[in-house]
Amino acid sequence: MKTVKVYGPGCKRCEATAAMVKDAASRLGVEVSVEKITDAKSIAMAGVMSTPGVAVDGKLVHAGGLPDTAKLESWLTA
Amino acid sequence: MTAETHPPRGRPDWVWYAGLPAAAGAWWLLYSQLVGFSEWATSLFPVARDSHTGEALAFFIYDVPKVLLLLTAIVFVTGVLRSWFSPEKTRAILAGKREIAGYPLAALLGVFTPFCSCSSVPLFIGFVSAGIPLGVTFSFLIAGPMVGPVGLGLLYGLVGWQIATVYLVFGFAIATVAGFMLGRMGLERYLQDWVRELNAGPVGDIPEERLTLADRFRIGAEQVREIVGKVWIWVLVGIGIGALIHGYVPEAMMLRIMGGEAWWSVPAAVAVGVPMYTNAAGVIPIVEALLGKGAALGTTLAFMMSVIALSLPEMIILKQVLTYRLIGIFLAVVSLGILATGFLFNLIL
Numbered sequence: 001m002k003t004v005k006v007y008g009p010g011c012k013r014c015e016a017t018a019a020m021v022k023d024a025a026s027r028l029g030v031e032v033s034v035e036k037i038t039d040a041k042s043i044a045m046a047g048v049m050s051t052p053g054v055a056v057d058g059k060l061v062h063a064g065g066l067p068d069t070a071k072l073e074s075w076l077t078a
Numbered sequence: 079m080t081a082e083t084h085p086p087r088g089r090p091d092w093v094w095y096a097g098l099p100a101a102a103g104a105w106w107l108l109y110s111q112l113v114g115f116s117e118w119a120t121s122l123f124p125v126a127r128d129s130h131t132g133e134a135l136a137f138f139i140y141d142v143p144k145v146l147l148l149l150t151a152i153v154f155v156t157g158v159l160r161s162w163f164s165p166e167k168t169r170a171i172l173a174g175k176r177e178i179a180g181y182p183l184a185a186l187l188g189v190f191t192p193f194c195s196c197s198s199v200p201l202f203i204g205f206v207s208a209g210i211p212l213g214v215t216f217s218f219l220i221a222g223p224m225v226g227p228v229g230l231g232l233l234y235g236l237v238g239w240q241i242a243t244v245y246l247v248f249g250f251a252i253a254t255v256a257g258f259m260l261g262r263m264g265l266e267r268y269l270q271d272w273v274r275e276l277n278a279g280p281v282g283d284i285p286e287e288r289l290t291l292a293d294r295f296r297i298g299a300e301q302v303r304e305i306v307g308k309v310w311i312w313v314l315v316g317i318g319i320g321a322l323i324h325g326y327v328p329e330a331m332m333l334r335i336m337g338g339e340a341w342w343s344v345p346a347a348v349a350v351g352v353p354m355y356t357n358a359a360g361v362i363p364i365v366e367a368l369l370g371k372g373a374a375l376g377t378t379l380a381f382m383m384s385v386i387a388l389s390l391p392e393m394i395i396l397k398q399v400l401t402y403r404l405i406g407i408f409l410a411v412v413s414l415g416i417l418a419t420g421f422l423f424n425l426i427l
Contacts, residue, residue, distance in 0.1 A: 007200075008197075009199065009200075013194075040199045040203070041272055048204075049197070049200050050193060050194075050200070051194070051196065051197040
């Protein structure tokens with residue numbers, strides 16, 4: 001199972017990113033747990049400056065704006 | 079306000095390369111027909127063209143398509159240009175600079191770096207924890223909204239290049255000087271405790287995406303969809319207020335309230351402007367109407383700057399990292415810069 005963290009203060013894009021992760025995972029049949037990190041301190045500690053940021057299994061793979069669907073799928077299957 | 083967006087895949091590249099010149103041509107054609115169109119459309123209403131209502135109506139019908147066309151073009155071009163910048167790159171540039179060079183550079187980068195006000199807290203922390211001085215970080219945060227391309231571009235299109243240039247120079251100067259002054263005050267102790275103690279992690283090393291020109295056009299178009307889709311209501315409200323001023327407010331009254339003789343009008347304009355919150359696109363039509371009625375340039379500049387650059391929602395977001403005291407000092411220093419600009423222009427013109 002993959003652990004995905006979505007970093008963002010709860011803006012619209014952050015919600016959309018979390019939903020995209022879940023969609024992609026169910027499409028691929030990958031089991032994921034998606035956690036939304038909204039606390040400013042934790043976002044900063046993770047090294048995210050532009051939100052939403054996405055980390056898969058503890059590794060930051062994306063920051064700023066909605067992720068690209070093809071890339072998202074590659075992170076989940078890697 | 080803006081944020082980096084990754085290009086939604088979709089139309090093939092050639093569609094963008096062929097479609098963009100066509101869209102630019104159509105834009106130009108529409109833009110050149112605005113006067114004729116608005117006079118014709120106004121004549122359809124059963125009001126005398128030179129009555130108060132007729133004047134207000136003509137202003138509204140002319141300005142709505144004009145502002146929306148300008149806004150679309152500005153947001154697109156800005157979106158494309160900003161695709162070469164990111165907060166991470168800006169941070170790397172600023173972290174390596176000497177403090178003095180940092181202020182003007184931060185102000186310049188503030189204009190070009192894409193960031194959404196919802197990320198201003200992580201951005202602030204990312205800057206400060208990378209050793210970028212607090213004052214330099216403030217220069218960046220002031221310049222972003224103050225000399226944003228939307229405000230400048232609309233000012234250019236609606237009021238003229240002279241005033242747009244004055245605004246650019248003074249907005250930029252305020253961002254640089256206010257940042258410098260704030261930097262000299264040693265305000266680090268007024269950050270929230272957790273921010274001072276924080277050693278934020280290094281910014282995640284995400285490999286940079288290779289973007290084609292068509293990708294950058296996609297980013298621009300996505301920005302248009304998102305920003306124009308969000309601010310059009312502010313635009314309509316702003317133009318509506320501008321139209322009422324244009325049609326109904328007598329010039330004598332405007333001179334008394336916002337004329338160069340009324341010294342108190344500058345601080346009053348700032349006091350009204352700071353709590354007012356709207357997008358730059360909403361305030362420029364009001365500025366256009368005010369200047370047209372004889373409001374003094376300094377007073378109008380002060381009003382515009384305080385509406386655009388200082389906003390309550392942003393202060394509330396920054397409250398997470400700054401104490402009330404620091405927010406107060408920040409507001410005071412920037413307001414002083416705006417007041418000085420306002421008085422200066424009322425004095426020399």
